[in-house]
Amino acid sequence: xxxxxxxxxxxxxxxxxxxxxxxxxxxxxxxxxxxxxxxxxxxxxxxxxxxxxxxxxxxxxxxxxxxxxxxxxxxxxxxxxxxxxxxxxxxxxxxxxxxxxxxxxxxxxxxxxxxxxxxxxxxxxxxxxxxxxxxxxxxxxxxxxxxxxxxxxxxxxxxxxxxxxxxxxxxxxxxxxxxxxxxxxxxxxxxxxxxxxxxxxxxxxxxxxxxxxxxxxxxxxxxxxxxxxxxxxxxxxxxxxxxxxxxxxxxxxxxxxxxxxxxxxxxxxxxxxxxxxxxxxxxxxxxxxxxxxxxxxxxxxxxxxxxxxxxxxxxxxxxxxxxxxxxxxxxxxxxxxxxxxxxxxxxxxxxxxxxxxxxxxxxxxxxxxxxxxxxxxxxxxxxxxxxxxxxxxxxxxxxxxxxxxxxxxxxxxxxxxxxxxxxxx
RNA sequence: GGAGAGGUGGCAGAGUGGUCGAAUGCACCGGACUCGAAAUCCGGCAUACCGGUCUCCGGUAUCGUGGGUUCGAAUCCCACCCUCUCCGCCA
Numbered sequence: 001x002x003x004x005x006x007x008x009x010x011x012x013x014x015x016x017x018x019x020x021x022x023x024x025x026x027x028x029x030x031x032x033x034x035x036x037x038x039x040x041x042x043x044x045x046x047x048x049x050x051x052x053x054x055x056x057x058x059x060x061x062x063x064x065x066x067x068x069x070x071x072x073x074x075x076x077x078x079x080x081x082x083x084x085x086x087x088x089x090x091x092x093x094x095x096x097x098x099x100x101x102x103x104x105x106x107x108x109x110x111x112x113x114x115x116x117x118x119x120x121x122x123x124x125x126x127x128x129x130x131x132x133x134x135x136x137x138x139x140x141x142x143x144x145x146x147x148x149x150x151x152x153x154x155x156x157x158x159x160x161x162x163x164x165x166x167x168x169x170x171x172x173x174x175x176x177x178x179x180x181x182x183x184x185x186x187x188x189x190x191x192x193x194x195x196x197x198x199x200x201x202x203x204x205x206x207x208x209x210x211x212x213x214x215x216x217x218x219x220x221x222x223x224x225x226x227x228x229x230x231x232x233x234x235x236x237x238x239x240x241x242x243x244x245x246x247x248x249x250x251x252x253x254x255x256x257x258x259x260x261x262x263x264x265x266x267x268x269x270x271x272x273x274x275x276x277x278x279x280x281x282x283x284x285x286x287x288x289x290x291x292x293x294x295x296x297x298x299x300x301x302x303x304x305x306x307x308x309x310x311x312x313x314x315x316x317x318x319x320x321x322x323x324x325x326x327x328x329x330x331x332x333x334x335x336x337x338x339x340x341x342x343x344x345x346x347x348x349x350x351x352x353x354x355x356x357x358x359x360x361x362x363x364x365x366x367x368x369x370x371x372x373x374x375x376x377x378x379x380x381x382x383x384x385x386x387x388x389x390x391x392x393x394x395x396x397x398x399x400x401x402x403x404x405x406x407x408x409x410x411x412x413x414x415x416x417x418x419x420x421x422x423x424x425x
Numbered sequence: 426g427g428a429g430a431g432g433u434g435g436c437a438g439a440g441u442g443g444u445c446g447a448a449u450g451c452a453c454c455g456g457a458c459u460c461g462a463a464a465u466c467c468g469g470c471a472u473a474c475c476g477g478u479c480u481c482c483g484g485u486a487u488c489g490u491g492g493g494u495u496c497g498a499a500u501c502c503c504a505c506c507c508u509c510u511c512c513g514c515c516a
Contacts, residue, residue, distance in 0.1 A: 037475095038475080038476090041474085041475060041476090041485085042475070042476065042484095044485085045474095045475065045476085045484060045485045045486090046484085046485095048484085048485060048486085049484060049485070051496075051497085052484095052485090052497080054496065054497090055443075055495095055496050055497040056443075056444060056497080057496095058443075058496055058497070059442095059443030059444070059496090059497070060443080060444075062443070063443070068496080071496075072496050073496095074496090075496045075497090076496075078496085079496085224506095242435090243435060243471095243472090244435095245435075245452095245453090364472095364473090366472095368435085368453085374471095374472075
């Protein structure tokens with residue numbers, strides 16, 4: 001949510017900023033609502049002040065044992081007018097709030113303008129795509145040959161976009177998550193957290209716009225609970241409605257969790273394989289910082305996610321998303337894209353965003369600054385990384401001509417020292 | 426599932442219809458004392474919003490949430506949510 005004060009004071013700048021990401025702010029509606037709000041609020045508060053003063057007088061008269069009848073007659077008329085004003089003001093504030101909540105975040109000045117993913121900017125590239133002396137297979141073929149990935153059984157159980165993993169491949173999946181968590185906690189200073197995989201609508205609305213994105217979530221029938229689409233939902237909400245002591249900042253959390261996404265609207269996309277699933281594991285990084293630190297923290301967090309790819313020897317590139325391709329709440333986003341030989345393309349494996357105060361404002365997540373004033377926190381998060389897609393990348397990049405898959409050395413200690421996954425295994 | 430207790434400021438914890446935004450303690454910030462620190466003493470210290478003559482002044486709202494009663498509600502009534510304790514059941 002944007003700052004309504006900023007809209008009042010710097011409307012032209014806000015309009016300009018939003019225009020960069022292709023969002024046309026309805027200025028006329030906003031100004032009309034604001035004008036109405038102002039007059040109604042002033043009127044209502046005046047009435048309240050009159051009533052409060054009168055009631056206070058009655059209290060004083062009573063304590064002195066004096067007659068209160070004339071004083072009470074005086075307030076009698078206020079009630080109805082006040083109630084009408086309060087109701088109208090409440091409705092108007094709801095309207096204004098609704099209007100405000102559906103406005104996306106303003107992109108930072110250093111975010112390139114653009115309409116779609118085609119306009120994203122590659123900021124760096126790491127590793128070399130391996131050249132194969134045989135035709136590389138995709139992860140589905142590799143996994144099925146190893147009897148490690150079983151989509152048939154998964155679809156019997158739960159339909160499409162699910163997978164069953166077995167044996168060494170299942171273990172590899174677990175190893176990847178362990179490795180990521182261990183790296184982030186031991187080397188990057190994150191605190192490991194375990195969290196609920198369902199959250200209430202208030203938490204969901206804190207990090208994103210529930211009204212806008214509820215179709216992407218799985219809802220628990222008859223309960224105000226949603227399966228989390230990312231650990232960002234529970235973890236960022238740690239600080240909802242709280243005032244954090246500045247001494248505790250920055251907060252850095254790493255969380256391994258499953259993620260559940262309905263993938264509504266992606267019919268026909270990535271049907272084959274494990275790229276796009278209703279359920280996948282992810283290690284999420286979350287940082288909660290002061291505003292001055294957020295830009296640096298965003299770079300740092302992105303580097304932490306990149307470190308995982310480097311340690312796993314997976315070629316990737318870092319993309320700075322353009323204004324048109326960023327998520328609703330983000331002010332700036334880097335996507336990490338890993339090289340997939342079978343697709344002959346880079347595919348997203350992590351998304352690292354700085355939300356600045358956008359989420360914090362919705363969540364009322366604040367801290368006390370040096371001057372003793374409460375100020376909104378900045379929130380940053382990123383995948384570090386998506387576990388399923390990381391496994392896909394390993395299977396494809398480390399595949400051998402005989403159908404076996406070499407295990408990246410960083411993971412071997414999590415695989416009882418095994419150097420590869422063999423067909424026979 | 427049964428029975429009970431309770432939700433008040435950053436935290437702990439008083440307050441059962443009238444200057445209560447709320448005692449007290451802790452924490453925190455300033456000052457005094459000190460070579461410095463501790464201890465002690467003095468002062469300050471909730472949040473959000475609105476208006477204005479906008480580093481200040483005035484106003485409104487907020488005691489789990491939403492309704493109700495009343496001139497007036499933290500306090501009374503109703504509903505809901507949540508937490509805790511005990512019993513039962515169970516991974």
